[in-house]
Structure formats: structure tokens, C-alpha cells
Amino acid sequence: MSKLCLTGIQPTGKLHLGNYFGAVKPLISLSQDTEFEDIFIFVANLHALNSIKDPVLLHTYTQDIVIDYLAMGLDLTKTSLFLQSDIRELTELTWIFNNLVTVSYLERSHAYKDAIANGKEANMGLFDYPVLMAADILLYQSSVVPVGQDQKQHIEIAQKIADKFNARYGELFIKPKPYIQSDTSIVKGLDGRKMSKSYHNTIEIFESEDTIRSKISKIITDSKAPHEPKDPDSCNILALYRLFASEQEINQIETQYREGSISYKESKDILAEAILTYFKPIRTRRQELLSQPVYVQDILHQGTLKAQSIAQNTMEKVRKAVGLMS
Ligand code: ADP
């Protein structure tokens, strides 16, 4: 079997520039990478149930994220896209794993401890989150799992569960490796802090052009007058512009900053145009996809079939191994 690279994306909100540069763009490049012959990307809607209790919102975010990722250029010749909840074997495997993992081990999860410290309800879904994620990874015999730094411990939990299962019932699972891109830098938000939904400082990729312009006009700067020299290194506008501009364009605007020949208003206008130009083809593609629901459903269907066939195969072996089937 070829080496499988798998990742899950939680449908918990609209994609912003931080998500794009920190997660989506690296994943798209990976999907075009020749090293991986098979890539599984699924929408982790069962995980998202823990934070989104509004059914209409969960459904909308799920549909949105599928279209967003497709619009951004996944290589569909080797990428299978599907919804986590469409593979019923997953929750069965989670239950089997639940009988191998101790409460004290899961209590050490950083994500769980942080969530509780931040006042989240300590429900079983939150506690069991890493076990469901381990099942996501192991069910498809994934070798490589691209994730953000914050998910590293979850991969270690999956490795531990694979070891425990293999030791108890015989070698059945591949031990997955995390793929963590350490060179992806943090994208700053409108207020200069990390761009994040929780800080309400985001620029969403697919909001209207007017909203994008209006948000950019609100980027926080110091109060230097239009003709005063400005510091390009501490400017929140330029921090974003660097993601979109060529080296030559960046040099040019930095010189204008130092000379005091450009106002913040002008550099915000330049940034807005750069963002809109960069995302124009993706936004157009997204509009097209919105009018092709059958095509989108078909991609999900193909992805589900492929994932299901591996999941069924694994579960047959698991059921036999643990004694649920002869
Ligand atoms: P948010 O902080 O808005 O809730 P998420 O935690 O849902 O974002 O992030 C989803 C993915 O996007 C993660 O892989 C995360 O590393 C990446 N990401 C989010 N915000 C940023 C940012 N400001 N800069 C770089 N990457 C980010």
C-alpha cells in the first residue's frame, strides 16, 4: 500500500488569512508534493460537535470548508476529501480504543487542560477528543499526519494507542508520524496580535470586497502624519503586505516608509488591492463551485468510497483481533 498522508480540519468558522498561510497553503503544497501518492483530507465534524452546538451553523461551516478547500486548489488526482462522520467505522474503532486508554493518561492532555482552564465544560467528548483523533489516524493506516504544533501531543497519543493495541492484539496498526511545519510564521491580525477568531481581529478570505477594504482601513497603526518617516518593521499593515508582495514591491514600500513619502491610508489601499488580487482566482473558483453542487457532492462521494474501503478493511481485522468476530 502506498504511503498515506492524512489530516483533518475542524469546521469551526470562516477561513481567515492566518488559517490560509498557516494551514491551508502548506496543505495545498503538500497535496502537490510528489512524495505522497495518497492524501486524505477530511472535515472533522464529529470533533467540531464539541464546540458547535448549533446544527445549522455546523452544517454551514462543513459545506463552506469543503468548497473553500476545493477552490484553493487541492490536487484532486491524489487527494480524497470526505466528511469524518460519513465513515461509521470510526466511532466503533474509537470505542475499542477507549478500552485501552486510561483516564489518567488522557488527563495529561494539554488541549484538555487548557480547555478546562478556559472554562469549557468537561464533557466526555472533550475528554475523549484525542482518542477519536487517534482512530481518525489509525483507521486509514496513515503514515504521515500534517498538523500544527498544538496538535503534536495528539499524534503522540495516537502512537501510544497504536503501540498498546499492537502489543495486546498483534501488529495491526502503522505508527504514524507528525508532519509539523515549523517555518510557517504567525500571521498578525488587525490589532497586531496573532490573527485569530477568538480575538475578533481576522480578515476572512471570502468576505465581500467592501468588508475586506473596510477591515483593512481599521488596521491599528501609530499616529504618524502622512509625510512623517515611518518604521516599516513595526507596522501592522506591512506585516500583512509582506505575505502578498514581491521582494521588489516590499523594498519599494519600505523606502517610502523611511522617506515619509507614503501615508498609512495609502499603504492600506495598496494592501487591500494586493489581497484582493491574490485571492481573485480563488474567489472566482469558489463562486463557480457554489453553482456546481453535484460536482462537489461527487468529489465527496468518491472520497468517502475510498476512505470507506480502507476503513472496512481495517475494521474487519480489528474485530477479529479483539474477538468481536471469528
Ligand atoms: P483560530 O485561532 O482563528 O481559532 P484555528 O485554531 O481554528 O484558528 O486554526 C486552524 C489552523 O490555522 C491551525 O493549523 C493554525 O495553526 C492555523 N492558524 C490559525 N491562526 C493562525 C495565524 N494567525 N497564523 C498562522 N497560522 C494560523
Ligand code: TRP
Ligand atoms: N484536532 C485537529 C485540529 O484541531 C483536527 C483533527 C481531527 C485532525 N482529527 C484529525 C488532524 C486527525 C489530523 C489528523 O486541528
